[in-house]
Amino acid sequence: MATTKKKTAKKTTVKKKTAPKAKKTLKTMKIVAVKKKTAKPVSKARKSAPAKSKRTEVRNPVAKDKSFNPQVFEPKWQAKWEADKLYRAVIDESKPKFYALTMLPYPSGDLHIGHWYAMTPPDARARFKRMQGYNVMFPMGFDAFGLPAEGAAIKHNIHPKKWTYQNIENMRRQMRTMGAMFDWEREAVSSDPEYYKWTQWFFIQLYKHGLAYRKKQAVDWCPKDNTTLAREQVKGEDRVCDRCGTPVIKKELDQWFFKATKYADELLHFDGIDWPEFIKVSQTNWIGRSEGASVTFRTEAGDPIEIFTTRPDTLWGATFMVFSPEHPLVDKVTTPENAEAVSEYKAQAAKQTDIQREAKDKEKTGVFTGGYAINPVNGERIPIWVADYVLMSYGTGAIMAVPAHDERDFEFARKFGLKVIPVIQPEGVELNGDTMERAHEHEGVMINSGPFNGTRATNDKGMANPAIKAVIEWLEQKGIGKRDVNYRYRDWLISRQRFWGAPIPMVYCETHGWNPVPDDQLPVLLPDDIDEWKPTGESPLKFHPTWKNATCPIGGEPAIRETDTMDTFMCSSWYHLRYLSPHDDNAPFDDAEYNYWMPVDTYTGGSEHANMHLLYFRFFHKALRDMGITEGNEPVMQLRNQGMVLAEDNSKMSKSRGNVVAPDVLVKKYGADTVRAYLMFFARWQQGAPWDSHGIEGTARWMRRVWTLFTDPASLSGTAASADVKKDLRRRVHQTLKRVTHDFENFEFNTIISSLMELLNEMYKAREAGAVGTPEWAEATEIYLKMMAPVAPHITEELWSNHLGKPYSIHQQMWPQVDEAAAREDSIEIPVQVNGKVRDRIVVPVDASEDEIRKAALASEIVQKYLEGREPRKVIVAHGKLVSVVV
RNA sequence: GCCGAAGUGGCGGAAUAGGCAGACGCGCACGACUCAAAAUCGUGUUCCCUCCGGGAAUGAGGGUUCGAUUCCCUCCUUCGGCACCA
Numbered sequence: 001m002a003t004t005k006k007k008t009a010k011k012t013t014v015k016k017k018t019a020p021k022a023k024k025t026l027k028t029m030k031i032v033a034v035k036k037k038t039a040k041p042v043s044k045a046r047k048s049a050p051a052k053s054k055r056t057e058v059r060n061p062v063a064k065d066k067s068f069n070p071q072v073f074e075p076k077w078q079a080k081w082e083a084d085k086l087y088r089a090v091i092d093e094s095k096p097k098f099y100a101l102t103m104l105p106y107p108s109g110d111l112h113i114g115h116w117y118a119m120t121p122p123d124a125r126a127r128f129k130r131m132q133g134y135n136v137m138f139p140m141g142f143d144a145f146g147l148p149a150e151g152a153a154i155k156h157n158i159h160p161k162k163w164t165y166q167n168i169e170n171m172r173r174q175m176r177t178m179g180a181m182f183d184w185e186r187e188a189v190s191s192d193p194e195y196y197k198w199t200q201w202f203f204i205q206l207y208k209h210g211l212a213y214r215k216k217q218a219v220d221w222c223p224k225d226n227t228t229l230a231r232e233q234v235k236g237e238d239r240v241c242d243r244c245g246t247p248v249i250k251k252e253l254d255q256w257f258f259k260a261t262k263y264a265d266e267l268l269h270f271d272g273i274d275w276p277e278f279i280k281v282s283q284t285n286w287i288g289r290s291e292g293a294s295v296t297f298r299t300e301a302g303d304p305i306e307i308f309t310t311r312p313d314t315l316w317g318a319t320f321m322v323f324s325p326e327h328p329l330v331d332k333v334t335t336p337e338n339a340e341a342v343s344e345y346k347a348q349a350a351k352q353t354d355i356q357r358e359a360k361d362k363e364k365t366g367v368f369t370g371g372y373a374i375n376p377v378n379g380e381r382i383p384i385w386v387a388d389y390v391l392m393s394y395g396t397g398a399i400m401a402v403p404a405h406d407e408r409d410f411e412f413a414r415k416f417g418l419k420v421i422p423v424i425q426p427e428g429v430e431l432n433g434d435t436m437e438r439a440h441e442h443e444g445v446m447i448n449s450g451p452f453n454g455t456r457a458t459n460d461k462g463m464a465n466p467a468i469k470a471v472i473e474w475l476e477q478k479g480i481g482k483r484d485v486n487y488r489y490r491d492w493l494i495s496r497q498r499f500w501g502a503p504i505p506m507v508y509c510e511t512h513g514w515n516p517v518p519d520d521q522l523p524v525l526l527p528d529d530i531d532e533w534k535p536t537g538e539s540p541l542k543f544h545p546t547w548k549n550a551t552c553p554i555g556g557e558p559a560i561r562e563t564d565t566m567d568t569f570m571c572s573s574w575y576h577l578r579y580l581s582p583h584d585d586n587a588p589f590d591d592a593e594y595n596y597w598m599p600v601d602t603y604t605g606g607s608e609h610a611n612m613h614l615l616y617f618r619f620f621h622k623a624l625r626d627m628g629i630t631e632g633n634e635p636v637m638q639l640r641n642q643g644m645v646l647a648e649d650n651s652k653m654s655k656s657r658g659n660v661v662a663p664d665v666l667v668k669k670y671g672a673d674t675v676r677a678y679l680m681f682f683a684r685w686q687q688g689a690p691w692d693s694h695g696i697e698g699t700a701r702w703m704r705r706v707w708t709l710f711t712d713p714a715s716l717s718g719t720a721a722s723a724d725v726k727k728d729l730r731r732r733v734h735q736t737l738k739r740v741t742h743d744f745e746n747f748e749f750n751t752i753i754s755s756l757m758e759l760l761n762e763m764y765k766a767r768e769a770g771a772v773g774t775p776e777w778a779e780a781t782e783i784y785l786k787m788m789a790p791v792a793p794h795i796t797e798e799l800w801s802n803h804l805g806k807p808y809s810i811h812q813q814m815w816p817q818v819d820e821a822a823a824r825e826d827s828i829e830i831p832v833q834v835n836g837k838v839r840d841r842i843v844v845p846v847d848a849s850e851d852e853i854r855k856a857a858l859a860s861e862i863v864q865k866y867l868e869g870r871e872p873r874k875v876i877v878a879h880g881k882l883v884s885v886v887v
Numbered sequence: 888g889c890c891g892a893a894g895u896g897g898c899g900g901a902a903u904a905g906g907c908a909g910a911c912g913c914g915c916a917c918g919a920c921u922c923a924a925a926a927u928c929g930u931g932u933u934c935c936c937u938c939c940g941g942g943a944a945u946g947a948g949g950g951u952u953c954g955a956u957u958c959c960c961u962c963c964u965u966c967g968g969c970a971c972c973a
Binding site: 394487701704756761875 | 911
């Protein structure tokens with residue numbers, strides 16, 4: 001089956017965005033809360049309680065139920081919200097926008113508690129933002145290509161597509177029970193042809209701009225998954241496959257790469273974005289920038305040997321050179337008498353994987369080539385060795401070895417009896433090349449270094465080190481070297497020898513080589529009629545009888561399609577753009593949508609993607625920016641990462657361990673609101689914690705107590721409370737509001753719930769004291785439900801619309817304003833310390849002067865007792881907080 | 888080895904421009920209601936002592952300060968990232 005031609009894409013180029021950046025920034029920053037017509041000012045919303053029930057029945061089709069029954073009212077409201085398109089996010093220039101993005105899941109089959117943990121607290125925050133007056137978009141989709149689908153295909157003999165879409169169907173259903181404000185009309189599924197058409201289109205754009213290329217080189221290969229991997233997908237000291245944990249091997253293969261290294265330097269800068277420190281550090285380490293110099297040595301025959309060093313200040317101490325076994329000059333410098341040993345060593349090295357070469361006991365091996373090089377700084381003739389501790393993949397594959405000041409070189413020199421010459425003399429110790437026991441890698445004064453003797457070398461790296469700076473300037477002057485920077489970062493290998501991915505849209509013909517599939521032939525569709533997905537090390541597409549046959553877009557000759565598919569991280573590098581207009585057949589996204597919604601305001605997800613998705617994603621945005629497709633330097637303004645929900649025994653949850661907590665069961669037992677609230681409450685969200693199946697009972701109890709307070713007949717009538725009770729109630733309400741607002745803003749979800757619990761306890765006390773029926777009570781109940789609405793959208797809607805008789809929907813209400821005056825305390829209790837120990841507490845008016853507080857403190861009988869008649873040496877009044885008496 | 892994050896009751900966690908350590912919840916104990924159980928409500932719950940009252944305590948040790956969970960130094964432990972990267 002050849003490529004199915006869908007409708008011709010009419011407009012496949014994306015115009016440069018027109019809306020100026022400045023405008024957008026302004027828009028986002030402008031307002032916190034905008035008064036809308038729908039929002040009723042708090043002061044006018046007061047109504048006495050008994051009158052409301054009748055109105056409620058008229059307004060609401062569903063009769064109100066006195067018993068707490070989330071299993072009934074949750075699906076009811078979910079259906080109504082969906083029917084009313086309550087969470088539909090459409091462009092509205094009259095409001096500031098807020099793009100809340102959360103990482104889209106892989107459709108593995110069932111939603112587990114981790115998905116809920118990742119999605120529902122950010123949902124609550126998105127809802128809070130919406131109540132603050134923002135036009136919020138909170139989309140959802142599926143990262144649907146990937147290996148597990150093929151695993152299922154092999155195991156159950158089902159097409160990966162079928163398996164995937166069944167799972168998506170199921171997960172969509174499960175997600176609806178969350179009561180989240182996902183805008184399902186913006187859903188994007190990366191394995192839909194209407195989606196991967198554009199994934200392919202982006203590949204072609206990158207290719208056309210020289211950012212995608214094909215190259216043969218030794219690449220990481222997972223022998224279990226039978227595919228190549230990107231560097232980022234190989235983990236840890238054991239070099240294992242990120243997906244399956246199998247140690248990877250190296251294979252020499254022709255593969256497609258994205259030129260991510262072009263952005264190495266820019267990716268190190270996080271200016272203007274609010275990302276967690278540890279993610280920034282992790283990415284910085286991953287990119288691994290090293291500043292130093294490249295210096296040209298020469299063989300005795302005059303061939304240049306370029307090396308990179310971070311320590312040009314130790315050039316005079318280079319006593320030998322080491323080539324990687326794959327270095328192109330190895331054979332040329334090897335003398336006939338050493339040829340056999342060298343070729344044997346090379347063969348040995350070639351057989352070994354990187355794991356064997358790099359890890360293990362790290363005992364140095366190597367052979368002498370018989371050849372010599374000339375050190376350009378002092379004309380010294382130094383031997384050239386071959387050793388596998390020098391990697392062809394970093395720097396130039398050749399190094400100058402300075403054993404006196406580099407631990408690895410030192411170890412090698414000692415093992416093979418090579419010369420050690422110190423050139424950096426530390427203070428107080430005289431280094432001796434023959435007797436020193438380890439390399440001196442720190443500061444000191446340059447010696448044995450010709451014109452630089454006496455120069456001070458600090459511990460600073462790069463040009464910040466005066467010795468390095470001086471030497472580099474000198475090298476440049478002499479024309480033997482120059483300042484240089486090296487990165488650990490590698491280009492992104494995106495070819496995968498697998499079926500269930502977006503086909504790489506390239507065709508090859510003998511005459512014209514590789515060429516992209518023309519835009520009007522996109523997408524290059526995956527075939528349905530395939531029945532063997534077993535990974536063989538080559539893509540199953542290769543074995544399809546006709547799929548790979550194509551014609552050359554240049555000359556029309558018979559051509560062969562690329563049968564590899566793309567790394568799924570490619571699909572997820574741009575999904576936030578597809579949400580903008582998921583069904584647009586003319587462009588990857590709609591310009592007007594882009595101009596309104598981008599950039600993403602808050603991105604949430606797991607930190608395990610620090611060096612993978614979160615790096616690819618930034619690279620991709622920058623590449624698109626340079627092609628004129630996107631604007632701005634970063635796709636995401638603020639990033640926050642949730643922690644992990646562990647099993648009760650502190651182990652990781654996994655199907656194989658059988659310790660997975662199923663949210664469906666919890667929803668059935670407690671209702672979605674309770675599960676949501678508990679996930680916000682039971683741990684610091686950004687840290688995670690082990691699951692506690694008892695703990696959720698406390699949250700369930702809170703939910704029932706809320707229900708009772710609002711529905712219990714005792715709450716519907718009251719007596720007049722004292723002025724103090726009413727005032728205290730208002731104070732507590734506004735203090736809580738202040739705190740909850742702050743905590744939503746700052747992702748401190750656990751304290752939102754505890755504050756609400758505290759306030760509920762206070763409200764119960766106020767009820768006992770007769771506050772029901774007062775305007776203060778009416779305000780308290782209204783604010784309480786509004787504060788709780790983002791956390792527990794169903795119960796609050798039920799109480800708001802059905803029991804309080806307020807206008808549907810609570811989720812369209814404005815976030816209440818803090819009344820600072822009401823929140824303020826009249827009098828405060830101040831602890832009094834004597835010699836650092838709290839001995840008494842005094843109560844003073846909040847506006848008491850320092851002097852009055854001091855007097856009141858000293859007047860205390862207890863304080864006097866501890867003074868034992870002595871005069872205080874010092875009395876410190878920390879205003880409004882504490883009095884400290886020192887004797 | 889390098890870089891980062893974090894160590895607070897039986898447990899999850901509160902409290903940091905330095906100022907009452909342990910909010911809120913779980914668990915536990917006792918009590919009320921009940922024939923009983925569940926649910927619900929109430930009370931208590933860091934540890935130690937001679938229990939009126941006092942002492943100790945935020946991984947360990949030291950420092951600054953009237954005062955340190957918070958700031959500084961040294962060390963230990965746990966988790967995460969990188970690692971023969973020149």
